[in-house]
Amino acid sequence: MLKALQNIGKYMHMLWIVFSRPEKWAVFRERLFHEIHFIGINSIPIVALMSVFMGGVIALQTASNMTSPWLPEYTIGYITRSSTILEFSPTMISLILAGKVGSNVASEIGTMKTTEQIDALEVMGVNSLTFLVLPKILGAVFFFPVLIIFSMGLSLIGGWLSLVLSELASTETYVVGIRSFFVPSNIVYALSKTVVFAFLIVSISSYYGYYTKGGALDVGKSATKAVVTASIAILIANFLLTQMFLL
């Protein structure tokens, strides 16, 4: 318990330093674009793949479990859209990204730490936390919502494809379903959650990477801890945000 509190304190202190003014804005901008590419654009293939299959399975599960004749067929589209927008895209995809991006960030920073590259930055007079972590956090916070919107669209396409290919529903009823009872604020809710998840994934992974001690084995351990902790943080944050926004 005491160690957990110590970690939280150390994490907060790290964040305090991370959000300092960068030494040079031109370098910061360059690094921000690099991180958007590295963290965001490089994640598009996995997000696309996951989303199409996720949407397909949600639609199939809904269609195959709709046994009551009282339920209209467009319910399939409605449920697919609602569950995708509210939970599956923001939360599931963020959990996948916690694995991909989290391990990547923790191992990159951890390796820099164990090979004294971070010490080299500090000795030169560069604030290593602001230089390394701030562009990653901002890159993720800006680009993860784009990924999630992309994921929502692809999930709905995946759902449509699975229904049409399995002949469980027609295109028309599916489209009617996904347009029914649409609440625009649900998108805002989903994207707000995504911003929080993006922040948690990158900051927690950076924390574990930055405070790595030892060698290659410890970098691996840090990456694992980063993914596990970020995933748990996402689940807890998801619960709290759902309570806050929807109830």
Add this chain to the structure above:
Amino acid sequence: MIEVKNLDKSFGDKQILHGINTVFEKGKVNMVIGQSGQGKSVLTKCIVGLHEPDEGGEILYGGNNFTKMNRKERMLIRQEIGMLFQGSALFDSMTVEQNIMFPLTMFTKMSKKEKLDRVNFCLDRVNLEGRNGLYPAECSGGMQKRIAIARAIAMNPKYLFCDEPNSGLDPKTAIVIDNLIREITYEFDITTVVITHDMNSVIEIGDNIMFIHQGRNWWSGNRKTILTTDNQEIIDFVYASDFMKEIRSSMQEKRK
């Protein structure tokens, strides 16, 4: 000049450094020697601010008290420091050119051409002209050390720290690195601090020598006095091998 006053450093209950007092002179190669685990690297990291000394210790750069400075003030001093790390610590995602250009990009308003000229000058100085496009992983250990020296001198530092510059290098390359450190020190009139346990380096380039033993400044002298001192710990360190013991015996016989 760097002054170190009453420097203690502990990690938890374990005290590594005990009341270190020393002066590293400008324009000289100041060697810090001692066996592994005696606190040499901890001392260097305290001096450059990577470790905080225990209360009471002071480090002065040109008379300015580094220990009492805030983070921003330290950053300014650090821009006058060049450091060669034991493992070179080159940024492996950057090319040789980008590595050397990095401090110039971060802290100067030089144009792209001026920066490139400076990079080429530094590369030329370490005999690596034309290697701009290589990545650190494509370079040998000796080349990496030389690139790290080039990066360390890119900003015209007032202070140069070298943490075991010869570790992992063959004797011939080690001599090249030693000579380079000495030449750069004299050429640019900088305060150089070299941490090593390589006696060849000590005899080759050491102007001032400080011997650390059990975390204390055990002995100070130069490359002549280190060979004739009666200090037993120094004798055990310098003449550790049978071969060196034989040399010492023959030297003593000649003196008689």
